Amino acid sequence: MLSTRTKLAVVALLYFSEGFPFGLINNALSVYFRVKKISLEEIGLLSLLGLAWSLKLLWAPLVDRFGRRYFWIIPAQLSVAFCSAALTVFDPVSEKAMFWLALAGICLASATQDIAADAYTIDILDEKELGPANGVRSASYRVALIAAGGLLVMLSDSFGWSFIFIAAAMIMAILAVLVLSFPAFRRARPAVSTRPALYQQWVGPIRVLFQRPNFLIAIAFILSFKVGEAMLVAMANPFWIDRGFTPAQVGFVVGTLGTLASIVGAIAGGSLTARWGIVRSLWILGAIQAGASLGYTLASLPFAPAFSIYFAAPLESLAIGLATSAFLSFLMKLCDKRFSATHYAFLSTLFALGRSLAGVLSGYSAAYLGYPVFFLATFLIGLAPLLLIPFLKPTLIWAPKEEK
Secondary structure, three states: OOOHHHHHHHHHHHHHHHHHHHHHHHHHHHHHHHHOOOOHHHHHHHHHHHHHHHOHHHOHHHHHHOOOHHHHHHHHHHHHHHHHHHOOOOOOOOOHHHHHHHHHHHHHHHHHHHHHHHHHHHHHOOHHHHHHHHHHHHHHHHHHHHHHHHHHHHHHHHHOHHHHHHHHHHHHHHHHHHHHHOHHHHOOOOOOOOOOOOOHHHHHHHHHHHOOOOHHHHHHHHHHOOHHHHHHHHHHHHHHHHOOOOHHHHHHHHHHHHHHHHHHHHHHHHHHHHHHOHHHHHHHHHHHHHHHHHHHHHHOOOOOOHHHHHHHHHHHHHHHHHHHHHHHHHHHHHOOHHHHHHHHHHHHHHHHHHHHHHHHHHHHHHHHHOHHHHHHHHHHHHHHHHHHHHHOHHHHHOOOOOOO
């Protein structure tokens, strides 16, 4: 039996390992491509690699069906390491096909690691541990984003990009060795009395989710809970640039202070979720998340002082960190541990869909409405999903019967 402290250490390591490849692809590579004089259009194609994370539901049932979780995690981490090292061999201009193939390998392996890591986290946690664990999870993930997208990029000026890719490969290899070395990562999976037919490995777990009372309302909540936040975040940096701040100033306040504030928020949100319970936390922390938009609304008014960035941006990150811990606890509570990989992949796909659609709408909305009205609208959009929370309690407390 694992102690709570051991479980939190496992969660911290797994989610650092999840965040590191994501930061490498989404943050470091865009800088590297621009240094290599690659066009903005081609840099934009990096977002297509994110389909690996969006489509992971397609092979998540295989993770549920075959092997223990670390049987998937370790090969995935080593694959990320191998493909990261391969980036030093291929030039993104003259050997474009091979370079992009290595990038695709990183994303596919990383998404597979995420499936198994999410499932193992759900497997080992008790309900009372969901809040603290998701606080640690969010904080560790953000530390990894800083390491891959911030620290390594800073080191590239002094050591060159080949060193950066080798360093990334070594970090992922070390993480694989840690997972292999510690018995805490090899806990047996929850028993399943019968093994369904292969096609039922997809259909059966999803059907279990839809047996929950008010699950369609839960879907609407999952799709919409982060929409206001996603619209705000998508337009935050352009807004500060339009206000006359330099990229360095925005990077320091939003990227550094904001990330630190989100880590504090994630840990505090996890603690509050454990104390208040999931439903009450979604109410209170969800309202705080929506209220972050009001800081931007005030900062966008003509008379707002220039130092407003030092209040609006960190407070927004703090609020998002608080609410994210409660929201992730809600998603994990919906998962049956027998099908944790498939269930969490399905729920996180819904969440990602809502966030992606919000990002598409944000630019058009901000251009049409203007910043003050747009930010006020994101506040109202952030409040709307809270009206669904009273209907979610039956969804959370329902206990599924085991599939025969």
